[in-house]
Amino acid sequence: MEAPNTQNASPSVAECSVKEPNVETRKVPPGGMLYGDYLQVDRLLSCQNPLSTLSTPVHDEHLFIITHQAYELWFKQIIFELDSVRYLLNTKEVGEAKMLTITSRLSRIVLILRLLVDQVTILETMTPLDFMDFRSYLSPASGFQSVQFRLIENKLGVRNEHRVNYGKNHYLKIFEDPKVIDAIMQSENEPSLCDLVQRWLERTPGLEENGFNFWNKYKKVATMILNRIKEDAEEDPDPNKRETLIEDWRKKKETFESLFDTNKHILNTYLLIRGQRRFTHKAFQGAMMISCYRDEPLFNQPYHLLKLLMDIDSLITKWRYNHVQMVQRMIGSQQLGTGGSSGYQYLRSTLSDRYKVFVDLFNLSTFLVPRNCIPPLTPAMKRRLSVMEELILSHAGMLSGDEEDKDDTSLINL
Template identity: 60%
Template sequence: MSCPYSSASILTNGDNAQKGEVLGAETGMLYGDYLMLEKIINAQRMQSAESNRPVHDEHLFIITHQAYELWFKQIIFEVDSIRDLFNVYAVDESRTLEILKRLNRIAIILKLLVDHIPILETMTPLDFMDFRDYLSPASGFQSLQFRLMENKLGVKQENRVKYNQRYQDVFGGDSNAVDLIIKSETEPSLCDLVQKWLERTPGLEEDGFNFWQKFQKNVNDLLNEDENKAKALTDEFLRNYRLMDVNKRRDVYHTIFNQDAHEALVSRGERKFSYKAMQGAIMITLYRDEPRFSQPHQVLTCLMDIDSFMTKWRYSHVMMVQRMIGSQQLGTGGSSGYQYLRSTLSDRYKVFLDLFNLSTFLIPRQNIPPLTDEMIDQLYTHRKSS
């Protein structure tokens, strides 16, 4: 599409054309028609104006939230396309760059949504109070697209704060909305598909390079070496401190080397990834300088960016709500307002929580298991089987 402000979309006048003639009319459609601007620009219905008490800032409130919903729609569009690319037995490596581009786009859009908050904050609490009663019982909790976006990314129902779980009540008996939410909860989320992808990381196979076995041995060797150094210290306080540190690190590594310990953390919501997916994520992180793992590592980084901006948006939104209505008043939809929103800042809402914690399990470069010749051949000469 050409620039919307090019000559093809501008009505001309003067000697060059009669009034109403369109340059580039062969395109067959005007800028406003293509974007359906008449519908969009006239979609702001101020309840205060309809009640003959127009409140100036209600217009800003409506515009901002409509912009949010349009961006939510774009995020959902991108997430669905990325899920399609991941939802195959073996992800086509030639599409990794496209996945990266779309993930990065989502992250940038979310950053933009965070930047919308200061615009809303140009409205004072008294300004908001002038029209707040017109909103009830409408609430941001009723944003179907935000709920779909969370579900499609991978926020699980069991990790949500328990508030108004009856969708029929929240969405006013809209059966289509309820069906869409249920579908988004049952189909594979982006998080689910990323885990399946990580589980197929080359080098995890026990009959091949067997990275996990080599990694575990090197970690144990490193901890034993640190323990021996600590025992050799003559200062009793320092010796005990270093030994305590080594034991704590052993306990931490035990949670990834022992599958039962890992799954216990998953059951408590402290981890999200499967045991095998954690192995793949750690391997990609350690060998990210290898060309085959460079783009997968960038994918993991983009996923963390998305989670980070979602968390920043939640936090900024919570602070804005507290500023506008305080911490005691109910939200417009009957929720506890600030108290409810603050509870959504916990790690239970982080979809890719485990990626943030990968640095816990890193080891010095010199202790990373070296690649075997066979593994190097697999990384650099691998071809898809027929």
């Protein structure tokens, strides 16, 4: 197994561990518990205390509180699932059973996020005038102070350098409780889901340079395709169209070159700043290989996992979008937020790809080659990808190269 690329990556497993999530234990009284006791419903239902009751009660404040509390409860569940998935991934072996647990927990996160995206509409039944009636009581409270939201972002892999500055302040500055600050800082330092997924992708069977060497084959195919595009462009009889086509080819060539050159991939600050590259070079290769051969049994679940990661990113972006729309509807685009940001303008700037943790997976499509150009699997590689058991062995580093493999990109019918 190759050493992971450390240049733009992640803390190592040894550096910081990921703990399995635990829940507080309780004593069961003799004779068992009734519904209300088990769920501590009284405690839960005693937490909705609108402040407008201090003067003129505003009906909708109750909905405002319940909605936020429901979000925080679901955030808690997301963190619980996320921690368990990080724990399961934080090993050198990710076998079939683990893989199924990981994908089913990620699917659960996806479903919860879907619910959270839709939940915004319930709060939108409140009118801006109703909100105005109790907004002054909230200040300086703001969703910006949601600790769990920041934990989710960090545990997924949102990096500090990609965050939008909040009134030129570090996002941590708003928190005062040392325990909260510690928890958030810890979430920044632990391996995120994005870090762990990269390490796992780096071990994708078939990437070995002394074996199937997928990347070498893929490079050859991509170069053949680029050459064909260039030839077609140069042969176009219309001079204007020819120029456009050649320019298009040049841009494509540059994009592919940035992918093929390891140094360019990591050091291309332009792409990093624009948030288009986050993955290590090797992890990107693994993701590309899984996408190309997703129909092979060994890659079915891994491909499903990659899709779930994109779903998570998409849904959080959708939530940000729905939230910002609601904010504009409630307070317009010129008022400051109760947390002190520029409000709508600040939130709008968080909608960009900077916050997409798995942006490399979205960008895979830029580099996909047509199905009939995908390098054919050698018989040995085909066998290797046909059994799930192999995943355990190869991800444990027990299978090295693939002796029977030879370079056969010449078989591709362009």
